Amino acid sequence: MRAALARLDRMAKKISTEARKKDTHEKIQLGGLIAKAGLRYEKRALLLGLLIDGASRIKADDAERRRLLEIGEKAFASDAD
Template identity: 45%
Template sequence: MRKRERSEDTRHKIELGGLVIKASLGDEDRAYILGVLLTGNRRKGDARLREQMIKLGREALRQ
């Protein structure tokens, strides 16, 4: 991986970590956080739930 790609990858991971903090999950067990994410990923085919989660996320990002 080139330096630029590594930098982009690092930035992406930092941004994702910031979302964990924004969701007040920074002090949670890593397995719990991963479980929450995996559960959400499994349910992303539910269009109604997906829209609700996007709305909730957008509201949280505005704060």
């Protein structure tokens, strides 16, 4: 019984560690997007304001969503060159 509980505890810790690593990797990637956009040295409040404003715009306007998506896709494509 004790061995089974210890095994379950190790499994839970492994899952927790993997989830933290995945979360950290995602945050690093998101930070990279800020740098790629040329906003690395802007204040965090400004960045958050831009993101909040952008989120409300793309929810309300499909044309704006498509326009911004195209800009982003072009930026990623230019990296591949």
